[in-house]
Amino acid sequence: MMVLEPPGELIREIQRKMVAFFWSGQHWIRAAVLFLPVAEGGQGLVDIQSRVKAFRLQSVKRLLYQRDLPWTQLAGGILHRAGGLGYDLQLFWIRLAEVSLSGLTPFYRSLLQVWKTVFEVSRGAGLSGAWIREEPLLYNPLLQTRLLSSSSIRACLLRSGCTKLGHVLQTNGWRSPTELRKVTGLYSPRLVTQLLEEVESVLPGCYRELVVRGGTLDRQAAGAPAPNLTVRLAVQLDQEEETVPGTLFHIPALGRFQEVPRDALYLACVKVAHQAVLKRQRLSHWPGLFGPDFPLRDRWRSLYKPPIEKRSGDLQWRIIHGAIATDRHVAHLNPAVVGQCRFCGQDENLPLAIAVSMPIVTIIYLLTNVAYYVVLDIPSFMASDAVAVTFGNQVLGPMNWIIPIAVAMSCYGGLNASIIAASSLNILTRFLQMVR
Numbered sequence: 001m002m003v004l005e006p007p008g009e010l011i012r013e014i015q016r017k018m019v020a021f022f023w024s025g026q027h028w029i030r031a032a033v034l035f036l037p038v039a040e041g042g043q044g045l046v047d048i049q050s051r052v053k054a055f056r057l058q059s060v061k062r063l064l065y066q067r068d069l070p071w072t073q074l075a076g077g078i079l080h081r082a083g084g085l086g087y088d089l090q091l092f093w094i095r096l097a098e099v100s101l102s103g104l105t106p107f108y109r110s111l112l113q114v115w116k117t118v119f120e121v122s123r124g125a126g127l128s129g130a131w132i133r134e135e136p137l138l139y140n141p142l143l144q145t146r147l148l149s150s151s152s153i154r155a156c157l158l159r160s161g162c163t164k165l166g167h168v169l170q171t172n173g174w175r176s177p178t179e180l181r182k183v184t185g186l187y188s189p190r191l192v193t194q195l196l197e198e199v200e201s202v203l204p205g206c207y208r209e210l211v212v213r214g215g216t217l218d219r220q221a222a223g224a225p226a227p228n229l230t231v232r233l234a235v236q237l238d239q240e241e242e243t244v245p246g247t248l249f250h251i252p253a254l255g256r257f258q259e260v261p262r263d264a265l266y267l268a269c270v271k272v273a274h275q276a277v278l279k280r281q282r283l284s285h286w287p288g289l290f291g292p293d294f295p296l297r298d299r300w301r302s303l304y305k306p307p308i309e310k311r312s313g314d315l316q317w318r319i320i321h322g323a324i325a326t327d328r329h330v331a332h333l334n335p336a337v338v339g340q341c342r343f344c345g346q347d348e349n350l351p352l353a354i355a356v357s358m359p360i361v362t363i364i365y366l367l368t369n370v371a372y373y374v375v376l377d378i379p380s381f382m383a384s385d386a387v388a389v390t391f392g393n394q395v396l397g398p399m400n401w402i403i404p405i406a407v408a409m410s411c412y413g414g415l416n417a418s419i420i421a422a423s424s425l426n427i428l429t430r431f432l433q434m435v436r
Contacts, residue, residue, distance in 0.1 A: 005106045005110055006052065011048050011049055011052070012049075014048060015049065018045065018046070018048075019031050019034065019045070030277050030281055031277075032274035032277040032278055033277075033281060035047040035050065035270045035274065036267075036270065036278075037267070047269075047270050047273065047274075049269075049273065050266060050269035050270045050273055051266060051269075053114045053118060053269040053273075054262065054265045054268075054269050056110060056111050056114040056115075057114060057115070057118065057265045057269070058262060058265065059111060060092065060111060060115055061257065061258065061260075063075055063089070064089060064092060064226040064257070065226060065258050075088070076088035076089070078104060078105060078108050079091055079104070079108060081103035081104060082099060082100070082101055082103065082104055082112070083099040083100045083101070083103075084103075084158055085099065085136070085158070085163050086161065086163050086164070087136055087163070087164075089226050090134060090135075090136045090164075091112060092115060092121065092226070092229065093121050093123055093140075093141075093226075093227070093229055094136050094138070094139040094140050094141070095139040095140075095141060096115065096139075097116055098139050099139060101113070114269075116234075117234060117272065118233070118268055118269055118272050119231040119232065119233070119234055119257075119268075120231065120232050120233070120234045121229050121230070121231055121257075122141070122229075122230045122231075123142065123227050123228065123229060123230070131227055132165060132166070132169075132207050132210055133164065133165060133166025134164055134165075134166060135164060135165035135207070136163065136164060136165075137157065137162065137163055137164060137165060137167070137168075138154055138157065138158075138163055142202070142204055143199060143202055143203070144202060145195075145199060145201075146198065147191070147194060147195045147198055148198070148199070153186070153195070156184065156185045156186060157184055157185065159185055160183065160184055160185035162183050162184045165199075165207075167183055167184075168180060168183065168184070168196070168199070169211065173211055174196060174200075174211065177189055177192050177193055177196075180192045180195075180196065228256055228258065229256065229258070230254075230255060230256055230257070231254050231255075231260065232251070232253075232254060233251050233252070233268055233271060233272055234272060235251065235271070235272060235275050249271065249275060249279040249281070251271075252264065252267070252268070254268065371391070372387055372388075372391055375391055375394055375395055376391060376394070388403050388407065389403055389404065391403070
């Protein structure tokens, strides 16, 4: 996955199987939460696609800042083909979304695709004079002018091969207008002069100083490390989302790309890939209950080790995330426990649910018995082995199979309630208590 492009369908199938083991799809906690670290309210499950993207970003870091590696020259030759621009490392600080990536090998195409989808890039102060001649003219955020934004001017510069600042410079300053007409392919003296004035007006101060001073413009960037690039996540947050607290999504401060650790690169890929879900997912109290220093053997993943069945641990995860109210029941037994949800602070509604559900169930049972007496006579009652089945045969006709299925579901529900209730007793085994 570090140097080859794995088949997308294979990666998705492996990911589906991993998620299906830990997440049944029935929770209000979405599957994307699984991929966040425990300290941020997630479970630390590996997102394979994001891991592949993180490998690509590590390759970018080596390409930009470890210029002595044997494969960097080959990589530069391949990147030169992107969009016919003749750029290599410059591709990582121009507006890459506007550049065609045709002509690149699959690996380097994926490298640039990941870069432009995960990060927004800016360059800070202290631009290196070694890169002045290699500074891109096209799609460069530092050189945004009206003429350079024109598609016809860009096409003319591409045809003439004038794509870098060094193409309009000479050793002691700017080229003359006559030379610029030949270099740029623009035959209008007025247009050439205007282009030069616009470029000079937006040129960063350190570059402008070098041009005015001259004498150092013959320095080459070959072998020099890339300029310092500051990166942030490529996510869109409107004003409302920035001011609403309590979600699992927040943007980490990454800073200089050269100093971003490997784990932070992976987490950045996870957040960009799942931002739509994470921005809607409310924050739980999981980080407060089980912080990053909590012993690994006591974390949720230990619940899935034999002999614990998957669904037992699955239920524990739901309880930990507040999907099942429990403290109201425990408060009657332990005065130290308050009858509020530890995740949202609201009163748990378990007593209300019992007070409402019990009369409803009682009324349903009474009406069911009344229905039996209305439809069946006394001899039918005495002769029937299962009154409900006999009732269904007379009332439902060909749909009488509904009655046995409903009875089976009722038995299963009663058994489930018995297990959960019995598991609260201390006299039972620790294994059964984990169901609770």
